[in-house]
Amino acid sequence: MKRILIVEDNKTLAKLLAKKIELSLKYEVDIAYKLSEAKLFLKKYTYFMTLLDINLPDAPNGEIVDYVLSKGNRVIVLSANIDKDFRKQMLAKNIIDYVNKGGVDDINYIIQTLQRLEKNQKHKVLLVDDSMVFRKTMKNMLENLLYKVITVAHGEEALGMITAHPDLSLVITDYNMPVMNGLELTAEIRKEYTKTQLCIIAISSNNDEEVNALFLKQGANDYIKKPFSKEEFSCRINNSIEALENIQYITNHASRDFLTGLYNRRYFFDNMYEYIEDTKTSGEKFAVAMVDIDNFKQLNDTHGHDVGDKVIVCISEILRTNTSYRDIVARFGGEEFCMVLKNINKYSASDILERVRQEVEGFNFNLDANTEIRLTVSMGVSIHEDEDSLDETINQADMQLHSAKQNGKNQVLFN
Structure with missing residues (x-):
């Protein structure tokens, strides 16, 4: 866990700031009230950031700033001094920011700054x-x-x-x-x-x-x-x-499904219509696979929707990790997914989708220490032809999925 060092002789302010940081950012916070205490902390820990008051009992003229910087630490200065020349002098040093200690708004600004630095x-x-x-x-x-x-x-x-x-x-x-x-x-x-x-x-x-x-x-x-x-x-x-x-x-x-992080139906169609126009020039072939989790209603009825959601997330991760960055994996709704494998022929698509089916079949979903749920998926696949529309290709894949379900599930069928 990352650590913050606050060096501030106003104990009330230091404790308030430390509490805010711990609640907002989940950092470990150490507090020193003078330079000598700060030196001990700096020897013991590595800090993500140091927040330094510049008027301390044993360092009244900002000496702590130079010391902490000399040790390779990042510094945000906390000061009640609003003198412009002094502020300019401090900002000339290699500090990140100079923050006035005026009240709650300034504490919130410090929190926001730390959050920004984390994201940066x-x-x-x-x-x-x-x-x-x-x-x-x-x-x-x-x-x-x-x-x-x-x-x-x-x-x-x-x-x-x-x-x-x-x-x-x-x-x-x-x-x-x-x-x-x-x-x-x-x-x-x-x-x-x-x-x-x-x-x-x-x-x-x-x-x-x-x-x-x-x-x-x-x-x-x-x-x-x-x-x-x-x-x-x-x-x-x-x-x-x-x-x-x-x-x-x-x-x-x-553009993303809230549960799985996969693309949603809207993004799928927006992206695919544009992609199909490009394939008319490039001649690139692609496969559309409709994927459905077998016996999902029974699973939901037996174990509840929370478990069903966890199963959907696990299956989506298997689908995602077995495709390239150019491919599209979308959740169409419920337990149904659509995969588009780009720049591919029937044989390569068959190898990839069969590998996905086997990985799902071999996946151990442990409900608890004593209960394991076995999962399988059925897939219907269609290779897009130039004369077909996207809807026609999806319908053909859907029909193959229906046949896979009727023929015993846990299989991949091509048109």
């Missing part, structure tokens, strides 16, 4: 700038926010990195660069990725207001003008990533 670890950022000095500065700021960072010097190199790293969440690009400038790079990226798939933030010291508008028109999510503060940079980056997460969350819930 899942995101990869591509930084594109021809200035080595500026690249290094921004890379350090991004890594301080816990992003994974890749750096390149110009747009053409960036396009290669985007191809090599399809899991990128954000591209930060300078405007003036050799080979390919930031505006050209933005236009190229938007040919392949929408704003909801990949964020782009442009950065420039150009005073021409049209440049800002041109970037936004080409598809940039945001524009930051140099010079900028650490706080502005952090806020804009985090806001863009959070917007991307929210859109992807909504999109995912609209």
